Amino acid sequence: MSEAAVRVIGLWASPYVIRVLIALKLKGVEYEFVEEVVGKKSELLLRSNPVHKKIPVLLHHGKPVSESLVIVQYIDEVWSSSSSGGAPAAAILPADPYTRAVHRFWAQYADDKVPSAVRILKGTDAGDKEQAAGQLAAALQLLEQAFVELSHGKRYFGGDSVAYLDIALVSHVGWVKAVEKIAGVALLDKAKVPNLVAWADRLCAHPAVADAIPDADKFVEYSVKYGSFSKPINGPAK
Amino acid sequence: MSEAAVRVIGLWASPYVIRVLIALKLKGVEYEFVEEVVGKKSELLLRSNPVHKKIPVLLHHGKPVSESLVIVQYIDEVWSSSSSGGAPAAAILPADPYTRAVHRFWAQYADDKVPSAVRILKGTDAGDKEQAAGQLAAALQLLEQAFVELSHGKRYFGGDSVAYLDIALVSHVGWVKAVEKIAGVALLDKAKVPNLVAWADRLCAHPAVADAIPDADKFVEYSVKYGSFSKPINGPAK
Structure with missing residues (x-):
């Protein structure tokens, strides 16, 4: 079974995770949510964010992006138009x-x-x-x-x-x-x-x-x- | 006497100020450096960054931008080609x-x-x-x-x-x-x-x-x- 192109490692209760999910939903990007267990860091998390060992991590075709606001900007830059083939997704960062x-x-x-x-x-x-x-x-x-x-x-x-x-x-x-x-x-x-x-x-x-x-x-x-x-x-x- | 279009409120010893000056120099943007006195906050600083009251502040045609990395990104976005009429300034943020x-x-x-x-x-x-x-x-x-x-x-x-x-x-x-x-x-x-x-x-x-x-x-x-x-x-x- 192949991995989803976009995965988010997180916990539902983290505001830093929540903002990543909102950005993906706004852009119409399908993703797999990889839920961590509270108190246990998964191997995937440790491998994906070895510097901070913290959620959230966005995995895009396996390449990790960490730090929530960095991820939101990354999402805005990568999906500058809707990936689902519908209407173009609105920009997250203002134009000015x-x-x-x-x-x-x-x-x-x-x-x-x-x-x-x-x-x-x-x-x-x-x-x-x-x-x-x-x-x-x-x-x-x-x-x-x-x-x-x-x-x-x-x-x-x-x-x-x-x-x-x-x-x-x-x-x-x-x-x-x-x-x-x-x-x-x-x-x-x-x-x-x-x-x-x-x-x-x-x-x-x-x-x-x-x-x-x-x-x-x-x-x-x-x-x-x-x-x-x-x-x-x-x-x-x- | 008219104010310079670009002014930086700062202290030479602050790394956060230094990065703003480097970004402006890289872009070939002329600026006026408004040096603060250590231990005294100027009226201009208090008025320009009322939330944090901290240096650096970039004043662009009088409009204040605060937080050093926010300023560097602002400089990159505003001066996307050289303002001095020479060769286009290189982008600061990588393209990818x-x-x-x-x-x-x-x-x-x-x-x-x-x-x-x-x-x-x-x-x-x-x-x-x-x-x-x-x-x-x-x-x-x-x-x-x-x-x-x-x-x-x-x-x-x-x-x-x-x-x-x-x-x-x-x-x-x-x-x-x-x-x-x-x-x-x-x-x-x-x-x-x-x-x-x-x-x-x-x-x-x-x-x-x-x-x-x-x-x-x-x-x-x-x-x-x-x-x-x-x-x-x-x-x-x-």
């Missing part, structure tokens, strides 16, 4: 260099701020949790402003189409909603970040996204079962 | 998507490993220094292998031309050479990483690089004057 730079800036910002706060909010230290909730709320406030500036009153950070920053940010939404339940805090709060809440609802209903992001309850369950996501043996790649 | 992904992977790796080790090697804890020297040597070993694979026996990571990973990595060379002197360790060691040593010598003599990276002694002097570069008030952007 300045807008691209702004998307890259905020994607990096989200990766710096959101997962670190989420980790603490899943923990048990009340003081740390309060501080992390404050920092995450402040980050979401800046992202709310960025949305207003980038979307020009349209549906997504990319305007009419789902773009780089949409993918990078929405991949964190499952865990943000989960820690709202775990820590009992309101983060995606309509009173504070109305545009971001509407954007998240809209994007999570998008066919390329709906399948990739399970319900918040699934993330809560995962957190209960495996403890903090902060030190998984199969850690998410940056 | 897989090679681009590999360059992006190692550039991120270098930024994760090199500055953190350099910081410790400028410090005073002997045990920490030994560990950091070991980690940096291991990182350079992997980069040596990456050079062999990517250069195909040619001059640079980009083959015949200076490319993304060349720029990202060479910007750290000044500080690596400085901490060899400060900590009394051999890092760019011909016996261990011969290809990387030859690459660094070659690239540091390149006209676009020679001006941007002062002698190691200047970095040593800077380190003595301002102490550790780890917590400068004008911190380098990631």
Whole structure:
């Protein structure tokens, strides 16, 4: 039996994996999902990402690509038109260099701020949790402003189409909603970040996204079962 | 007096600033360097990068771009042919998507490993220094292998031309050479990483690089004057 041309090594609960799946779905690329077992690194993973030993890894005709945002850019560059023979797939990176730079800036910002706060909010230290909730709320406030500036009153950070920053940010939404339940805090709060809440609802209903992001309850369950996501043996790649 | 079309807010000693200057020089773009004063953030910096308040910032017709690798990609995308009317400037990102992904992977790796080790090697804890020297040597070993694979026996990571990973990595060379002197360790060691040593010598003599990276002694002097570069008030952007 031959291997699929495109395989993704990952865990469904990792935001870094989720964004790779969304990018592939947006491009209409068929792929095989090779699910890791929590706490055990597969031989395939160790061989494919010997430097970091982390998910996600994209295998394209057997050649590995690591680091989630590197993978998303790779997908955008390789499948610049639909591989399924249908309508050409929309570009993920915006066409304008300045807008691209702004998307890259905020994607990096989200990766710096959101997962670190989420980790603490899943923990048990009340003081740390309060501080992390404050920092995450402040980050979401800046992202709310960025949305207003980038979307020009349209549906997504990319305007009419789902773009780089949409993918990078929405991949964190499952865990943000989960820690709202775990820590009992309101983060995606309509009173504070109305545009971001509407954007998240809209994007999570998008066919390329709906399948990739399970319900918040699934993330809560995962957190209960495996403890903090902060030190998984199969850690998410940056 | 009108402002220059391209301005860079920075400090000469920051590797993150150095890479922006190299990219501009490679493209033949004229720019004004707006030097910050160590320990004082200028109004221009605070206004241009209100989120991180960090150098470097590229101002292009007044519009700010932050985060050094985002800036390098922006420069590559905007000046895709020489703006000085001469021969078209070579592309910084390799043309092949897989090679681009590999360059992006190692550039991120270098930024994760090199500055953190350099910081410790400028410090005073002997045990920490030994560990950091070991980690940096291991990182350079992997980069040596990456050079062999990517250069195909040619001059640079980009083959015949200076490319993304060349720029990202060479910007750290000044500080690596400085901490060899400060900590009394051999890092760019011909016996261990011969290809990387030859690459660094070659690239540091390149006209676009020679001006941007002062002698190691200047970095040593800077380190003595301002102490550790780890917590400068004008911190380098990631």
